[in-house]
Amino acid sequence: MAEGVHSYTFRVRYAETDAMGVAHHSSYVIWFEAARVELLRDLSLPYTELEQRGFSMPVIELNVRYQRPAYFDDLLTVQTWIAELGEVRLRLAYRLIRERDGKAQVIAEAQTQHAFLDRNGRITRLRNHPDLQARFQELVHQLRGPA
Amino acid sequence: MAEGVHSYTFRVRYAETDAMGVAHHSSYVIWFEAARVELLRDLSLPYTELEQRGFSMPVIELNVRYQRPAYFDDLLTVQTWIAELGEVRLRLAYRLIRERDGKAQVIAEAQTQHAFLDRNGRITRLRNHPDLQARFQELVHQLRGPA
Amino acid sequence: MAEGVHSYTFRVRYAETDAMGVAHHSSYVIWFEAARVELLRDLSLPYTELEQRGFSMPVIELNVRYQRPAYFDDLLTVQTWIAELGEVRLRLAYRLIRERDGKAQVIAEAQTQHAFLDRNGRITRLRNHPDLQARFQELVHQLRGPA
């Protein structure tokens, strides 16, 4: 958190590779989601708890730029930060990196946009959830992105 | 149906392959499920309708024997039949084949066992669902397996 | 093709849904790829043949806008067209629709960008592959997008 990003480290699974010998481009989408879930947990906003309150944040937009291939068994890190916190939506930014020989290679960069929905699947304003709003506003300061 | 099996034909997707250049062994499990869904639809027991009635048939046991690799873009057929219809469970058998040069190659053989559950996730006897029971009993005669 | 798009129709699989009861957002990425593979096949440029020539078109950028949820067993159609054909890359556009009561609902819109790579994974110009270039240029006229 010191660096303004949340970090989530994982291994590329064999099932996530494809016949080109690299991680399939759909796997990245799942990794970013796993990173998002860990970010919320580490920040005391576990996704399971949000769901119990009837608050959800489905992905409404996704952008990924694939820069280098990732391989089976690579140890990768997703760095995540808040690109924009709005009244009815949130935009997260991601950088997927591989440490090699002490240097970080960027594998991919991405953004996801999320809508805030209530129990009935209708758009809800963050100000209707004061404790979540307070928590998210703190995060904006903590997770400003890489320096 | 004439042959005692239900047939479902599909293409192997790129995302279903792995770094060995073949279809990943977990993909087969998804294909057998897709075949099962088509079988139920073709037999006028669509899974979505079963779910609406609160009847479900989760997989409680799975066995797969992998005999030959399957490749990206292969046109494969799952032949499905009823191995055993019990009071509280159903056993389905599958044969995954590839037509090549007019001959059918067996890629894999499998079985899944399913429990009958009611709306509350409790085991339910088929006789409590007379119309389903009648329909399933007909199927036992139609889907006896390959000659 | 008459309408300037290629159409690929498929069913949402159970394995593609998630605990929100809708198709998971990563599944769309796999559907767009399946549509792309069928587009190339229908246009006599099967992907397996491109690969044999050592020509590949990995995804280097992906954008998806999710507009409505898709559900298990939905019969969906991906409409695909060529957004831009460059010397070293291709941009495809997609519209995912569901027919309901005779009307087409847009579920998602997307774009993928692809780099042209040779056998050694290096960027290759389309003009180095005259027959592919001719075929792709025809496609630009056929697949201009929905009217």
Place this chain on the structure above:
Amino acid sequence: MAEGVHSYTFRVRYAETDAMGVAHHSSYVIWFEAARVELLRDLSLPYTELEQRGFSMPVIELNVRYQRPAYFDDLLTVQTWIAELGEVRLRLAYRLIRERDGKAQVIAEAQTQHAFLDRNGRITRLRNHPDLQARFQELVHQLRGPA
């Protein structure tokens, strides 16, 4: 290892759930593979190294008994041990457990059978790979299964 099993702990991902609100039965197959990869790494037989030597161990048989549902975000452990080491094949056993209130619940039990293949995809005897044979024989003693 003290207990005769290798342990691999992980979180259930959202993408691994389905519309029944539980982890999809195909996800387990991927978790067992991830456990297998970690087992080999922890035992100084990393799968990437085996592959570089041209030695592979594809799954030729799979059996899973699903006993309790697993849920999104569950922290699960795969316990793996060697059920049988043959001259041309290996059988691994798995137990998937969830710790809850200090007690371990069994979620599933499974076995996979693997063929030993050489660089050309032909069956190879373990005795043709003396160092691997020695290493695997040690493992048989270490990984005898739960007491």
